[in-house]
Amino acid sequence: MTKPKISFLAFFLLWAELQGWKVPGFHVHVCIFLEKFYLEGRTGLLMLPRGHSKSSILDVFNAWVIYCWPHTQILHQGTTDSDAYKCSKGTRDVLERHPLCLSNPIVGIRQGEIERWFVNGTPDVRYGTMLAKGILSGVTGHRAHFIQNDDVETPQTTANPEQREKLPKKLSEQTHIAIPGAKRLWIGTPHTHDSLYEKIKKQRKVEKLILKMFENEKRIEDSKTGQKVILDFEPIHAFSGIGVGSKYLREGEHYRCKKLNNAWEITFLESNYIVDFYSKGLWEERFTPEEMEFRREECKTLNEWDSQYQMHAKPVGDVRLDPDKILAYDCEPVLRRANGQYVLMLGEIRIIGASLKWDPSSGKLKSDISSVALFFHDEYGNKYWHRASALIGPDVETNEHGEIVGGQVWQLCDLIEEFNITKVVVETNGIGGFAPSSLKGALKKRKLQCGVEEQHASQNKNKRILEAIEGPLMSGLLWAHMSVLVNETLSGEEEDSAVAKQMREWNPAISSQPDDYLDSAAGAIVSQPERVGKIHRQNEVNESPNWRTDGGVVEAALDFEH
Template sequence: MICDFPLFLATWNASQGQTTPRVHMKIAKWLQKEQAVPSPRLLLMAFRSCGKSTLVGVFCAWALAGAPDTRILVLSADLALARKMVRNVKRIIEKHPMTRHLKPEKLDQWGSEKFTVNREMELRDPSMLAKGITTNLTGTRADIIICDDVEVPKTSDTFEKRMDLRERLTELDYILTPDGMQLYVGTPHCWHTIYADAPRAELGEEICFLDGFQRLVQPVQTAEGQSVWPERFSVQKINDILKKTGPAHFTSQMLCQPMNSLDLRLDPSALQFYDDDISYREAQGKCILSIDGRELASVAGWWDPAFGKAGGDRSILAIVYTDKTGEYWLQHIAQIKIDPASQKDEATQQCEQVAEIAKRFFLTSIALETNGLGKFLPNILRRELGLSGATCSVREITSRKPKATRIMEAFDAPMAARAIHVHRSVLTTPFIKEMEDWRPEKRGGHDDCLDAVAGALSSQPVRIGTFPAENTARQWVAIRPRTQAKTDFDV
């Protein structure tokens, strides 16, 4: 029977002329404890240069020494990184006094990407196999899966990459044996990290990605600011790293706290999310609208039209309310689409949809961006608004500022004040994705939802006195009641 893992680790370090630091012993004891439970699901987050991957390699050698029939799959962001761990485990098996007997005689069983130790069972899969996260894993089986640095900048710096990474990692449940062990090793590289300990509401998450995993988070410093490995990372060394890398990178990589490592101008975590729909009531001869208990004072609807064809710009309508405290409520984003099989022309189809939405959300005015396609639409939209019975005017807007400037000016102040509330239905649109990927200097890519919301935020909200002349519906926008002054003169 093999010894406990902390002793196995200390023996290996001693054979290499090294001592075992206290932080490594802490991790070793944690691994020893957690691997003994049925179907262990583990996450080890430890600061950069902690030696966590090397330590996990020693753990793999220990697991094979205790159960040679074990099959281990190592997944990394790329194959080269996974190979490093496999090679490390091979060297440990060759040189550790407790594992030398595991090395096979046949060299074809001792490769750089996979190897098979001396074992009793005849199994199709090797004892240890290295794979990149983007490779095909169909048909692979493993008793232990090590996800070693699967989240790195090149797998997490855009929304699409983060979603693709999550999708690939969910496939591991079909590879792992029923009582198998799964161990994630790494540091967070973005706010929407797979290692987050709380769900990201802005992504529509109800549980975090690694929900149910036992976690060990090991930052380089204690809460009192003392180094957990003073022999290698003195306080001065830690401060030097902070100065060199900056606070965001230091916080994520050395303190293991998710941060936006890139300089995001629009951070979705600053948004406030809500579920309530608009509440309608009548009082004192007028309509009153409210959301989440807040009475609404004004509304802005912004339509940035396009043909809505695949590959081109999207035709987007954004609706933003303002409450009496001045905070914003992004209630709805609609992508206006056309039906190629319809007998009606594309402009009429789009204007019909916008008119129905205007009626549904009590819009009193729509700002229509007339750059390009929009200059043909105002009269058609007015016609469809009249046919639908919506008491809503049309304001023609020509955008003269660069798009990046419009977006920054619209979002900067309210986001800094955390004054933008977003209905959860908006999570089904590309809005959050566009926020995450947007950069002022970036060219190309979609930002249609972002641009429409920016227009609604920055446009002058419609208040009382600016309704269409033909409007006979009850007015809901906040105004002062009319008063008549008494006079003592005749005209």
Template sequence: MTDPPADLLEFVWVWNSQAGQGTPPVHRRVLRWLEGRRAAGDHRLLLMAFRGCGKSTLVGLYCAWLLYRRPETRILVLAADHPLATKMVATVRRIVERHPLCRPLVPASPEAWAVDRFTVERPGALRDPSMLAAGLGGNITGLRADVIVCDDVEVAGNCDTAGKRAELRERLAETEFILTPGGTILYVGTPHCAESLYRTAQEGESWLAGYRRLRIPLLDGAGRSAWPERFSEAMVAQLRERVGPIHFSRQMLLRPVAAEAARLDPALLIRYAEEIDYREAQGRPVLSLLGRRMVSGGGFWDPAFGRPERGDSSVLAATYADAEGNHYLHRIAYIVQEPDAPDDPATQQCRAVARLARELLLPVVRVETNGLGRFLPAVLRREMARAGAACAVVEQHSHRAKQERILSALDPLLAARKLHAHEQVFRTPFPVEMAEWKPDVAGTRDDALDALSGCLLAEPVRLPGAPPAARGAGWRGIDGTVPALTQSYM
């Protein structure tokens, strides 16, 4: 007489015990729901849980358990891209190889045992593998599956415009033609936009109407953590500060908050009037601001050549950062050219940027090369050399939507009150642009916001630990000698 097959919770307990770890209550809740829905015959499921909950790992164990219970099951994992889907398939393959209850599933001579597809020991001769990974951009026509796991099919890059959202839904509709009669579709993910796939009818039009849902936000209505051992009150506060209110609401509280809910309030900027202070100690340069040592800094230039009153503005933002995570918007410069000047507009603007880079001791200036800026880095490098600025020029091509860049850069810092701005910034159009900014509204001015977001999102460039080579007006003066013990730069 053989033992009855293990239920899902027991299956996971065996796996966790083998790894020397427990099964927290939040995981047991997910596992009971998955098995309960299967027993009830529910075939359209949506699992929403906060980021870091381990939902993909649990779903991987669920897939391995399905193969353990019925080896002829065919599972398709569909994700935003193929590598993400492969990650889950590879995880399930590893579980099948190592789980004590899955040993009969490992074939003696596996013909298909790759990281993105594998076939277990099973009766019959089915054409499709036991488990297969596919990205939304791949061709899945002709496949057949008994279970389809849509794991993180909605990500920031494929839902930030109406056209992308329509394309996403069109591709997902194909799953209904792949699923076998009586099969199951399980969506796993978190919302990334206001028009999320996962929103309920109360939140707007529901793409997944009729799906049975399990929703586990990080915090309940009383503010208690769903996993206090891992996400303590202090850790939750730090996370909220790092990612900002919008992303925290979407990814951790599972609310499809509209981007319009973001308010870039200039009053949240911490105003200061001091200039950067350069000192040398034992031949090593130190740059300070407000009595704090700066550890990184740089500029971001979003160029334009039209008239600012009729089109985009050409804007340079210059920022510094200290070791405590405070950022300092030291300058916002609207770069203009004279139509009657002997030099061409590109040279005029590059010369102005090079002059500011020298004055502000910027170690790097990144140039937005989308569109008009493609030929500017070479001109800017020439003008940097002529100005004697010890400043690198880096080409920057943006792939994310401008709205997403601005929100992800400014929202966390403003919420945490870690973004400072020099009083000169308040004498430019920047505060008005910031206060009037509305995502997804055509014609809204955002050139300075885009330049600032470029600075904040860029990989920090550390200020050099040794003085730069004498190229002109660097930190060591025009001829390489130290001009004075202390200098302030306007």
């Protein structure tokens, strides 16, 4: 690549002067980053909070690229065609009015409309200097030196698992239409927990610049009047709540702050269910406390705030079954014999019950996972989700003599034998009595003593899942083995397991969605009785004085005659 005629920062500052912009310091960093990416890299990721002018900077950057290398073919994709056209219009405006471009006829617009246009300096007659398209529009026949994706991840493209699966497939087409050596730039904010930006960050060679509205942050839940917390940064801004009722907190009125060496001690002067403390903002002149208080109130969920301003990969909506609220553990049960009886211990906790639920997938139209959930229960009412397994293959495999030798029932017997389970609940929806009878045959073949309870589910599935899981989850009674919550990738990094993904994506308002693991878990939870716990039996009852009158004591002689 030839040396640019001028640095992008200088080009941008000339345009900013013409527009009368006051350029904040972080815009300078963005300009330096974009130029470095374009000159030295292949893939770039730029993430800025909403309202921080990333699209306006991109308009000027496109004009700079065309000014320096007029032969460049740019493909710009946004959420929709109309979104992409905004960048096309902005780029044309810079080319037509920038002081350097006015004196350079090579970058004058030769022909074309907003969707596709050509400058005088391009030798191309087919594809255009710039093509603007929505991410779901077809670009199969196009070619480009520079491909940019501007806010392609939005609620419109990530609302459900099907849309999130469709988006990467559409984006993969860009790989095949790129001219060898082409560069690709991603710009946006995350809108889901498995954001495509998280995947881009992990690519081998990526130039990235990720700026949050507040660099330092600390969230305090259920703060009480007089409570003290320690922060490792100076709190400049603080907010309580989210949506209607949220407010900007001020020092001296809502909390006190005292510096202690390299830390700051916060003392709350009132109680709040959620408080966020932040350091100095990225663009203080524009985003004043009054402006941020207004935006905080307009956000419907904490996830929306965190994703759009703090760049956290979270869904914009609330997660009803948040796996982050599950308490994790990483130990296996141990069977001991003490005082003439067997005792099952999970770490230091004595287990007094176990429940196993099998939800076969056979015969169901919208299920592809034959899921099994194993739970242990202690005497205090805690529930330990120890295994979440997907059985594979046919339900039953037999040899030439008709004896059961494999299949899903055989895999389930392995689990029963490993953990000494005495009863398994089998959901019979869709497959009648086939699965329970096959399982009984496998248990007999393996010489395992385990009861099989057949269960036909008639209640609405979403209601069943919500009633079984949400209570223990929100009460701090739901634990899970690490294998249930995370998977380890080939590179050694941890990522959400299939269970955690289903929990984050699960929406009680949607009738058809991936929920096999949740359904089996719900069945396992409710198959055990709720326990009030030994701790409650030790408490003395705090009786209130009896203020009601009585009728006194009456003696009565009774004489029963036969």
